Amino acid sequence: MNTRLIFTMRLTLLATAVLLLSSCAAERAYREGIALSNQGRIEEGLAKIQQASDESPSNAQYKMALVNRRTNAIDTLLLAADDNLNADKLIDAEAQYTRVLKLDKNNVRAKTGLTMVTRARKHAELMVAAVAELEAGEMTAVMEKIRLVLLENPRHREALALLKKIEEKQAKNKFTPPALRQYSNPITLEFRDAPVKMVFDVLSSTTGVNFILDKDLRPEQRVSIFAKQVTFDKALALLLDSNQLDKKVINENTLVVYPRTPQKSKEYEELMVKTFYLANADPKQTANMLKTILKVRDIYVDDRLNMVIMRDTPDTIRQAEKLIAAQDLPDAEVLLDVTVVEVKHGRLLDLGIQWPTQFGTLNINAPGSITLDSLRRLNRDLITAGSLPSATANEQISDLNVLANPRIRVRNREKAKIHVGDRVPVITTTTPTTANATASETVTYVDVGIKLEVEPNIYLEGDVAIKASLEVSSLGSATTTKNGSVVYQIGTRNASTLLRLKDGETQLLAGLINDEDRTSINGLPGLSDLPLIGRLFSSHKDERQKTEVVLSITPHIVRNIVHPSAGITQFWSGTEQGGQGIYTDGFTPPNWRDGPSGMPNSHGMPNTPGIPNPPGAMPGMPPMPGMPNLPHIPGTPMPPPGEPDADG
16 A cells, blocks of 8 residues: 555656646747747747647647737738839748748748739730830831730739830820921022912922912912922922911821911811810919910919919911920928027125115003103114125126027928927006906917027029028016016017028038126225225125027938929920921021021022122122032023023
8 A cells, every 4th residue: 555655656756747747848938939039040039939829738828929919010021022022122022921831831822922923924925025126117006015914913013114105105196296307418499580389399309299289379370499418398388488378297198288367277277176285384374485485375373272274276286385484393392490699607606795775673661652662761772774795706607508409391482481489478458448347368379499490492504592581689677567467577689680501512601799797886885896805795696697599400402403404494496387397396597597797688588698799689699619510400580681590
C-alpha cells in the first residue's frame, strides 16, 4: 500500500513538472512572438505565437493574440498591396499578396490581387505595343489594343490618356478645313487689263487647280497683275486681294472664287462652334478680350462652369485658341517668410528709506467733537504714525522678446493679413432717459498686438514687390466713464512701405523704438533735499523701458507665370476685311507685301523683293541686276511697244 502511494505521488510530481516546464516554454515563445511582431517580422512573430498556443491549448490569451495579430497583419498587407497595385508597383504588390496567402491560404482578396497583377502586366505589354503602333500609324491595331485593356480595366490611366489623345487628334483632323495641295514650283503672272476668266484659265492650265467662278462674278471683269517667280499661294492671294475677290477651298485641287462682299461672305464662309473651358482666367474678361481683338460674331459666357462658347470662322477660332492660351495661365504665388520680433529692455532701481507721511491721534474722546482740553493733554503716547519707517533696496532687470514667425502663401496681387495678439472687449453702457427703462450694454472688440498686412506683386523676371503695413499696439490703462463704460488707452506704432525684393532676398525693417525714462523721489520735505544726507530721508525710484520692433520679410516664389511661346504671343491675324490671306500658318511674315522701299509700284501692286518691276513701272526704277530672263506665259498680253518684255 505504501509502495503504490509513493508511485502515485511520483507520477503527480512528474506531471506537474512537465506542465510547469511547458507553461514556461509557451510563455517564452509568446513573448518572443509579440516582440518579433512589433519589429515588423510578422511571419516569424505569428509562428512563435502559434507555437505558444499549441504548447498551451487552454490559454485563451495566446489564442486571442494569435487571431488579432494575424487579422491586423493581413489587413495591413492587403492595404499596402492595393496601393502598390494602383501605383503600378507590380513587384511589391505581388510580394505582399503572396505574404497574405502564406498567412491565410484561402484569402479571396489576395487571390484576386494576384490575378489583377497578372492582368496589369499583360495590359502594360499591350500599351507598349499600342504606342509603337501609334507611331507607325496603325490606328486600327491601336484602337483594338486599347479596347481590350479598357474591357478588363475601365479605369486604366494609360489607356484612357492614349484614347483621349487619339480622339483629340481625330477631332482636330475632322474639323480642319480642306486645304489646297502645295505647289512648290514658282510661277510668273503678267496680265494687264485681262478678263478675269482668262487669268484663272491660265492658272488652272499651269497648276492643275480647278477654279469655279461664282455666278455673280462678272467674266468681263478686268484684272492686272505682274508677279514673277512667286509661289502659287502668294500669287493667288495677290490676285484675289488686289481685285476684291475671295476663295473657298472645296478640296485639295478645287476652289470657288467669289466677290468679296458681306453677302457673299455669309454664303460661303463656314462657321464653327468652339467651347473653351477656362482653368484660371475669368470668362467675362476672356469674352471681352475676344470681342475687342477678334470682333467675334457670337459668344456666350457660363460663369458656373467657367466656360466660353464662340461661333465664328475656323481662322477666327484658331486665333481665339492662341489668345486664350496666352491668357489662361495660373496666377503666380509667393510664400512669405515673416518674422516679427518685439524686444523689450527694462530696468528698475528702487533705493532709499520710506518715512511715514501721515500722523494722527488715538480716539481719546467718546464719539463726538474733539475739545481743546483733549488737545492740550496730547503727548507721545497718543500720537500715531501712518506706517513704520522702512528701507527699500530693489533692482530689477528684464529682457522680453515677443516673437511671431508666420509663413503665409499669397496669390499674386492679393492681400494677406496676420494678427498675433488679443481682441480686447470694450463695454459701452447706454442709459435711456425715459422712466422705468433699463440700461443696456454693448460689447465691441479691439485688436491689440502685432498686425501685418502684405500685398505682393510678382514680376516675370523673378522680383517680388511687397506692399507691407505693420502695426504694433499695446493695451494701456482702463478708464471708466461717468455712465459706466470701460475704455482703454492703446499705444500703437505703425510703419508702411513698398519694397521690391528678389526671390529669397531678406529685408529688415527696424527702428520702431519706444524709449521711456522715469524718475520719482518720495521723501520728507526739506530734509530730502539736503546734500549727501538727503538720501537718508528719501526714496528714489528710477525706471527705464526701451522697446524696439523688428520686421524681417523674405519672399519665396512658389509659382510664377510661364511666358508662352512666340507662336502664341505673336501671329498674323489677316486684314480688316477678315481672313488670314496668305498667312496660313499665322506666323510667316508678309515679305511679298512690302517692296524694298515700302512703296507700291505704278500699278498699285506691291513690289516683291528680288523681283524686277513689271513693265510700265515708274521711270527711274530699273530691273534689279542679276535676275534671269523668265519665260512668258502663253495667252498673256504683250507689253506696249517701246517697253522690254520679260524675255528682254
